[in-house]
Amino acid sequence: MTVLRARIAESLFRNAVRALPVRVTLPGGVRWGAGGSNSPVMRIVRPDEFFRKLGADAKIGFGESYMAGDWNSGHLADVLTPFAKRMATLIPKPLQVFRHMVERRQPSDERNTVDGARNNIHRHYDLSNDLFANFLDETMTYSAAWFAPGVTDLAEAQRRKIDGILDYAGVRAGTRLLEIGTGWGELAIRAARRGAHVTSLTISAEQKALADKRIAQAGVSHLAKVELKDYRDATGTYDAIASVEMIEAVGREYWPTYFGALERLLVPGGRVGLQAITMPHDRLLATSESYTWIHKYVFPGGQLLSVPAIESNSRLPIVARRSLGQDYARTLKHWHQRFTANWDTIAEFGFDAQFKRMWEFYLGYCEAGFRSGYLDVWQLGFEKAR
Incomplete structure (x- = not known):
């Protein structure tokens, strides 16, 4: 299940950044995103760990992967701004109905x-x-x-x-x-x-x-x-x-x-x-x-x-x-x-x-x-x- 969720997360992330004005780089020279040479760069240095965390809980895992050093950026706010602009549509609308199945709720304590x-x-x-x-x-x-x-x-x-x-x-x-x-x-x-x-x-x-x-x-x-x-x-x-x-x-x-x-x-x-x-x-x-x-x-x-x-x-x-x-x-x-x-x-x-x-x-x-x-x-x- 962990591997499957990581693969789904990778597919959704790659689809999300396809139209964003950012450059996402991965080991081996792989590049995603629609950004040009002057666009902010997000460097995923440990993709397996990044997508595992993203698959486990996207709203928490994205930040935890940065804390762990799985990805970096020299201009963090510049990279995150395009994501924030499209917050409501990063996940395709047909899949948003499944949000309640994967998202955690705020703890009672x-x-x-x-x-x-x-x-x-x-x-x-x-x-x-x-x-x-x-x-x-x-x-x-x-x-x-x-x-x-x-x-x-x-x-x-x-x-x-x-x-x-x-x-x-x-x-x-x-x-x-x-x-x-x-x-x-x-x-x-x-x-x-x-x-x-x-x-x-x-x-x-x-x-x-x-x-x-x-x-x-x-x-x-x-x-x-x-x-x-x-x-x-x-x-x-x-x-x-x-x-x-x-x-x-x-x-x-x-x-x-x-x-x-x-x-x-x-x-x-x-x-x-x-x-x-x-x-x-x-x-x-x-x-x-x-x-x-x-x-x-x-x-x-x-x-x-x-x-x-x-x-x-x-x-x-x-x-x-x-x-x-x-x-x-x-x-x-x-x-x-x-x-x-x-x-x-x-x-x-x-x-x-x-x-x-x-x-x-x-x-x-x-x-x-x-x-x-x-x-x-x-x-x-x-x-x-x-």
Whole structure:
């Protein structure tokens, strides 16, 4: 069965790349793909292992084969972008009906219950503050930036993004702001500098420790506090709520709970600034129960939304929106470059060569998703009726 599945995977892969603007090379001078001399190159160096992994579980095996060194590319995001552009049609439509027979479903122990969410977050965000500090910019912001025309500085673009969310939420002096998902504290600091009174929630102990330190160093501890608390346990009422790329960790079964919390915690006339990564709605419907490489290695329990899914789950109307999809591609390119440049330092924290390849694939995979338009990220403004 393993050999048969590997052969089927090889046939499907060869058919998929036939029309892609890439060059796929194999040992012995074999070449596939429709790419010319200037096209990105994917080098399969161990084809037997590559197709065995692809046949065992395509959505996980493709990334695992890169981690294992079965294939390489000097320009990973360039190679992956054509695949991402044709994500919905890489497998011939008549064969897509068999998806449920071969794809794994997300494991029940990664459900985002209160305890499960804490464990899922711990597996990624508590890896090491030093790791994140060595590929993020000085603001320690781990989400899409918003570049102004002609601006190349990532930290400046991150501050612009945060200001955009705070503006959508109507944050000003005296505003009682709830932040759901602290990160490492930059949004709380910028809101406090506007004179807002900030309560920020996180379930990452590592993030809270560094956010507390950064808030104190910024001199705004009297205005901003970080609580180690799940959003479902939040109490009180607020004039504004901000949440930046936290909703992806909520999980589909808890979307109504999340949006219900926004409505419950917001005063009449209050506003929400939400930043969310999205995918096309038809792809959400087709893949929402799939277990992917990203789930296994990076974001257990994660689930992207679509804009229609947000609209159908929220009783608060969207009153403002902007897309930052291409800005996210630029952001990820910055992160990838910094990660590579600082790898020797990162390795000193105990991360090995396989982790390096895993992180390279994660960053390149995501950059390709946004460059291709398969993924997008939206800043959305909501308002509660008075």
